[in-house]
Amino acid sequence: MTLDSYMQELGRAARTASRRLAASTTAERNGALHAIAGALDGARERIAVANAEDLARGRERGLDPALLDRLELTPARIDAMLAGLGEVAALPDPVGAISDLASRPSGIRVGRMRVPLGVIGIIYESRPNVTVDAAALCLKAGNASILRGGSEALASNTAIAGAIAEGLRAMALPAGTVQVVDTADRAAVSALVRMEGYVDVVVPRGGKGLIERVLADARVPVLKHLHGVCHVYIDAAADLAMAHAIAVNAKTQRYGTCNTMETLLVDAAVADSVLPGLGEAYREAGVELRGCKRSCALLPGIRPATEADWSEEYLAPVLAVRVVDDYEGALAHIARYGSGHTEAIVTADHGRAMRFLREVDASSVMVNASTRFADGHEYGLGAEIGISTDKLHARGPVGLEGLTSQKWIVLGEGHLRS
Template identity: 65%
Template sequence: MSPYNMIDNMSGNADIDAYMNTLGAQARRSSTHLRGAGAGAKNAALVAIAAQLDAARVTLIEANVRDLERARANGLDDAMLDRLTLNDTRIDAMIEGVTQVANLSDPVGEIDGLRTLPSGIQVGQMRVPIGVIGIIYESRPNVTVEAASLCLKAGNACILRGGSEARNSNAALADCIAKGLTQADISEMAVQVVATTERAAVGRLITMPEYVDVIIPRGGKSLIERVSQEARVPVIKHLDGVCHVYVDASADLDKALAIALNAKTQRYGTCNTLETLLLDAPIASELLPRLAEAYAPHQVELRGCERAREALPDITLASEEDWQAEYLAPILAIRVVDGIDAAMAHIECYGSQHTDAIVTESYTLARRFLAEVDSSSVMVNASTRFADGFEYGLGAEIGISTNKLHARGPVGLEGLTTRKYVVLGDGHVRS
């Protein structure tokens, strides 16, 4: 029987604490061994994991069907069901992500900035694994594979705690990962999936700094707020994805239409989906009817300010809450503004420092937007949906960070490492 079959009969917090302590101790020991693992060994494990995922398609989809049936019975909304779903296309994407991570350069061991000082010693910084990373996430079972592959390639052990709604999917994926690790002669304890859905397991995971070096929560606002408030180890996080596209008066309107449509409708349930569209006043009356026509087949509900309703009188009047909303649904807030300063002021007030874009043909305004908008990803003439580790060439991402220390934006391999100083000498002593 797989060690990742879900456990439902823990009698209380004492059992959960003992179980989590065991996972933590196993992860810490594995992290020590992983520090010395070469790129070849880690890549072999990733290739083996990809092969296991491919071979287990039927098992994975069957497990996911059980999760979806229970989720529908529990009234999970469409956005969450979309995040939960596994199919051949998404399994292909997981395999491609693992393969791409295997093909990336291994950052561990790189030495930067090596320089010779007047004393004769050489000083530089070496990129090294963080150690043990705890990841807490909801719905998306693909996170199990993304997190495992990135942590492994960066030389970290990880403890993964998925949401109860994906329990069967995550257990099946964990089994594939364990088999791949074993096949490559790496301990399966390097990647451990928490086998209980008890909330107390999260409480213990985020409060054991003796075992865990960093926590990364991926999920709803309530989860991330809880982790941020209760964690006793550093947290890499973002709370909301209130993403904006600002269309400047100089914009190519065909480009603007394509970007605004893709940013909103390519997928609704993602943190980089467009939630508020800002339109420069001189082009609003021309662009708004075209936008309404483009969104209509997708059944996107438009909510606009009074100036937007002058061109589209049938749309709902936007409230103050709409400017702050992360809908994760086919709803879009639209505001007409007077130029780039008003647009940036709106983003400063209501944005979540996640992803914001400008559509413009003005180099000067593009440069201003890039410099002055304080978000983890800032874009020119591109859909916000590109704010993603896979699209950024990171292979996969473990999450998107709006932190300003350590890692910001999509967190890939380098974001899962740290640096230490190294000093090279030849019998040098300090005078």
């Protein structure tokens, strides 16, 4: 069988399964999530063997240690997968909710019903636990999913897929509900993102290389996360102790996450009060600073920033620092260099706080809080399939609701258009 006909077969099976899922009950879908957890629990040994295979092959190929770490399925990570399934099962079912049902002058009643999207393609990299997490969210929201993990995790993902299939069988849900692409052929990704008739949306989860490859090929809509160049702006009216604490937390609480601050903006009016202390805190934390001229004057010895630094997503203990003339200067800097992910202001001025919320164009805008809060769990979504930096459909952390759509429903009693 050619790759193309293999992928078409997956697509067809997923579309058929999605019709069955659209007719499924909450209890069936939750039952399947629990059954999958049970099957995974029973397949621990098989999964461990497969994972050891992937790890051995990865070491042979000289994969770097960080990648090998992400690839490894320790017993604790399998426990976490099982717990995750239970958490998703416990979330409220978004499907079927009817809102805004109202009578119209013509006499018809019109409202909106939340329904599954249909078929979701997930493309991800080395972590095999994504196979379970993504499948669980798609299933809970009534969608069929086609999962394409990294080739380095193929054996692990195939073992996990076996357990998922067992759980689905136990609840008499079709095998097409969750399908793992079981070829290492990279062309599978291009095929997946071009199956307009079968796939309703593709969610790439991974580095920029992956996402750009997907965007270049995609004919189906893509829910994507591109960059996270997040700012904290310390306003002239900020509580400086609060500003210090937020600026430290937003950078140092974790370095590799997309909601970590990458550029600190400081109002010129308070720069000399706040920057020296912050410089000290960052030095102690081992954060390298790259500053504008005025920052360098206040923080002797730091490296001058280049133009490229203002657009950089370091994902590392590196921070760009810029002193801005005023509030307008901060907004202009964010409009020019921000990636539309998460932006925060520290201020005690109510008007400027409100303007920041309204006018700054980002998926999350924050007042007096650390950018690190931009996260599905922190926002109460329960779990997230990813964080979208797109403006259409779902923006920011995408939970179950982002995996659904709303259709219009019309209730008449023989009404005719005149």
